[in-house]
Amino acid sequence: MQMSIKSLEKQVLDVLNEVKDPEIDTVSIIDLGMVEEVMAENGVIEIKILPTFLGCPALSIIQKNIENAVKAIEYVEKVKVEFINHPPWTSDRISEKGRNGLKAFGIAPPPRLMDSDGSWHVDCPFCGSTYVTMDNIFGPTACRSILYCKNCKNPFEAMKPISTLM
């Protein structure tokens, strides 16, 4: 019994790896560090998800995508997705794979460490240059900013750093 429960959780994690950010198909919700907990009991799967930004309109789409993906697993009878706020999602939860996935999409990953004065530096996801300017801290979605690379002359987006130190 123990074995089968474990393997079910593992199967859930495997399909969650295929649930992508609805707007960035190179990163999954696991890469983004949004999956806090997966519990499987008698075919009932409970998944706890950390929202990135509170007003993110993609949350209900993500929830539906999770439910559909997990329901497709054999022996799964019910899927419960819960959004929780503790621990809070922070941008350092994005994995190395996630950071590479963002870059592949043309989005610079969030800077890991912010300077003590609160300023932050982002490198161009296309050419790697550090010669970039901030165009707008706010971007097309709540979690992104718009920047411009002075080296390769491309506009690009970057994930905002989000930290409890703010």
Added chain:
Amino acid sequence: MTEQNVTITPELKESVVNLLFQLADDDFLYSYRGSEWLGLAPHIEEDVASSSISQDSMGHAAMFYQLLEEIGIGNADALAHLRPANERKNSILVERPNGEGYYMEVPKYDWAYAVVRNYFYTTAKKVKIDSVKNSSYDPLAKVAIKVNMELYYHLLHWKTWFVQLLSSTDEAKQRMNIAIEQVMSDFGDVFSLGKDGEKIVELGLIEKSDVLIHRWKQQLEQVLQSVGLSLPEIPANPERNGRNLEHTEDLVSAIETLSEVYRLDTAASW
């Protein structure tokens, strides 16, 4: 850990509900007024930025309404859309229109007023959220930690506009000063916790108004000094106190407009 089935004593519940409605209604109206600027901001980058801030703030309101839902007060969407003006606890400041005219016709909105209102309001919100991070009501304290991280960017944004416009042309300075006066005349209830505020403070849900006001002044003082201004006075006895359900006609029409689609079909799934 799980946020469902929150148990709470009746005494605590009353004060938690009171404070949550103040926080939720404030952010709800604030973001509604912000959303009316969509397509009208001074330039396209600002349109992106301020609508993003409105979206975040609407998310904050939604979280506070969600906390109310979790203690059995009602459906979060219905609490946001269907309560009439005389049941709302937002401050007068956030219900004021953006200026003359209507956004569907010929809006003559005042950007100076928007900048001052948003900057002063966001600074006040930051002070409150910092206090609520230590709230005795744990679900609220956790949401506050999340809200605070997003607020960092909002504050930076409005502070930048505030300082730049007050360091600009004479006309800009003059308009900003008029806006400061206008915003401050409505600031009397922003830090008020309403007629039952003492209980809210006694229960450790948030610190008392005087403490919050002091911190707000501390935060603003340096910025105001840098543009040659002194701290404005907060009116002591406001004509209306939104925390005690006293409002203007502007709130009635705002709710009518913002809930129009929701009321068409309250059972619809969006």
